[in-house]
Amino acid sequence: MSDREFSVIIGPQHPALKEPASFLFKVDGEVVVDVEPRIGYNHRGIEKAMEARTYIQNLYIIERVCGICSNAHQTNYCQTVEEVAGIQAPLRANYIRVFMSELERIHSHLLWVGVAAHEIGFDTLFYYVWRDREVVMDLLEMISGNRVNYAMNTIGGVRRDLSKDNFPKYHKMLDILGERTKFYANIATHEKTILDRAAGVGYLSKVDMKRLCGSGPNARASGVDYDVRRDLPHLAYDEVPFNVITNDGGDVLANVLVRIGETIESVGMCKYVLDHLPEGPTREKFSPMAKVPEGEAVGYFEAQRGELIHYFQSRGDVKPYRYKIRAPTLGNIPSLVEKLKGGYIADIPIVLAGIDPCFSCTDRMVFVDEDKGKTWDMDGEQLRRYGIEWYK
Amino acid sequence: MSALDENVKVVERLTEAIGKENVIEVKTPRARRAFIRIKVEKLREAVTYLKEKEGITHLSTITGLDLGEEREIVYHFGAKNLALSVKVRVPASDPKVPSITDIINGATLYEREVHDLVGVYPEGHPDPKRLLLSEDWPEGVHPLLKTWDVNSLRKRVDGKEW
C-alpha cells in the first residue's frame, strides 16, 4: 500500500439515462485498487406496493420498474401469474410477445451503442445511432401507441393485435434497422477510436464471471454460454430460430460486438415472427377481480441486460402475497466491481457503461490529496473528458 | 420427456446427498421447475453439493418472505433446462441464516438485500452493511414484513429528519 493511496467517491453524472448509484473507489495514483458500490437511490418500495394492488393494477406498476426493460418486466409478470392461475396464453399472443420483446431489445442495444460512444467521446456516432434508433421507436409507436411503456400485455395474452395490412411497412423498417446495424458493426471492428478505448479494457475471465453469477450480454462477452431464451425456453422462443452470440474477449469491445450481433439476430427474429404469425385469439379471459389459486412460480426471462427473475407466491386472494423482482443489473454488479479493479481511473466511465447498467449516478467525484491536504471536485463530465484526454 | 425427468432426477440426487430426513417438501410442478424445502442446518451442504457435484453454480437471486411465525428464504438457481429453488425456514424470533457467500461469491448483494427488507441476518457474511434503505432509516424496521403497511411505515420513519 503506497502512501499515495486515497479514496474517491464517484458518480459520473450522465446526460444519458441511468439510475442513481455511487461508487467509492480506493485508488493508488492512477490505478483503481478497490471498489464499493452503493445503491438504493432508486428504491421505491415496489414489491410492497404490489402486495396492496390487484393483479391487473400491478401490470402498470411493474411496467415502470425500468423504462427501458418495461416490456420485459411486464411479460415476465404475465407469464409467472399465468402459470399459477393455470391459464395458457394462446400461441398468437406468445408470438406477439416475442415480437415486442425483440423490438425492445433492438431499441435498448442501439441506445446503449450510442451511450457507449458518448462515453469515449465519439459523439458523432452517438447522434447517428440515436437517429437510426428513431426507426424502431416509430415502429413501437405504430404498434402500441407509445414510444416507451407499451402496455401490450395482460394476464392471459396481449391487449392489441398486429394487423396484416401493416406488415410490408414493418418489414421495410426492420430492413433499414438491419442494414444500419451492420454498418455500425463494421465501424466497431475497424474504427481506431473505438478500438483504442475498448479493446483490452475492463477484462474479466470466463471463470470469474461464472463465479460471480453474471448474466446477459455482459456474461456472454466473457464466453459464458447462458441465454435464458434457449436454456429455459418460454413464450414462443422454442419455435423461433435464433443464434446465441458469445465472444471470448471479455472486455468492452467484446460487449460491443455481442450487443451488435444480438441486434442483428433480433431483426431476423422479428421478421420471422411477421412471416409465421399463427392465426387465433390473442387473449384468454381473466377478470379484473379474479382470485389466483394458491401456489408459487418462478419466471425467467432474458431481458436486454441479462437474466430477469420473478418469484411469486399466491395465497388464493385478489392480491399477490409476495412478488419478488430481481433486475439483471443487480446480478451484474459483483462482476462490474472485479472489472474495475486494476484498471485506470480514465477507464471507469467506459467500463461502467460497458455492462449496460441501469444506473445514473448522482454523487459527484471528490478528490482528496492527503499529502497536500487539498480537496477538489471533479464531476462526471470532467471525468469523461479526463478519460478522453488521457488517451490522446 | 427428458426435460421433465431432469428436474426430478436432480432433486432425487440432492435428497440422497443431504439425507432424506433433512428434506421437508419437494414439488416438481412442470418441466424445468423444482422446489425443495430443506432444514436450514443443511443449507451450506446442499449448496456445496449443487456446486461441486451437479455443476449448478448460477445463483439467480435470494427471496425473503414473512410467514408470520417464521421467515422463509428461497435460493433460486438457474441452469440449462432447470430452475431449482431451495427453501429454508427460520423462526421469526431468531431470524438468521448461514451465509453462502464463500461458496457462491455472487450471493453477497442478495443476502444484504434480504437482511434489509425482511430482517434475516446472514451469519458469516464478509460485509453485512445496509444495501437499499437510506442511512437514516431506523434499525430493526424491515419494510417487507406483514406487520407494516405503507401508512404505519411512513408514520414510523417520517418523524425523523432526512
Added chain:
Amino acid sequence: MGLVTWARTRSPWLIHFNAGACNACDIEVVAVLTPTYDVERFGALLKGTPRHADVMVVTGSVPRKNAPRLKRIYDQMPEPKFVVAIGSCAISGGVFQDCYNVMEGVDKIIPVNAYVVGCPPKPEAILDGVVKLLKSAGY
C-alpha cells in the same frame, strides 16, 4: 429587456438529474438532444455540472435516499435558476403513490417552475415545456 436577460434566455444550459426515475423519462430527455428533435436550436446544452447550469430538468419520484442529494444539487446552481419537473412521477409520484419510500413529487423538496405531464412525456412535449419556460422568462 436587458442584454443579460436576452443572453440568458437564448442559452439555457440544462442539467439533468434522475431522482429515482424508471429511466423512461430520462431516455426521452436524451432523445430531445438528438437530431430528430434537436433542443440545441434553442441554445440549450446539456451540462454535467450544476455550477454551469440555468435550468434543472428533474425526473423521478424521489425516494427517501435521493432527496438530500436533489436538494444539494439544487443549492449548487447559481441564480437565476429554474426547475422543470418531467413526467408524472416528478409531479406527484405518478404510479408510485402509496409506496413507502417515495416522497411523491419534486415540489416537496425544491420549487418547480414548469411541469411536463406524461408517462413518459414525448420529446415534443418536453420541447414544448422548455420553450414555454423560456417564454415566461422573457424570451
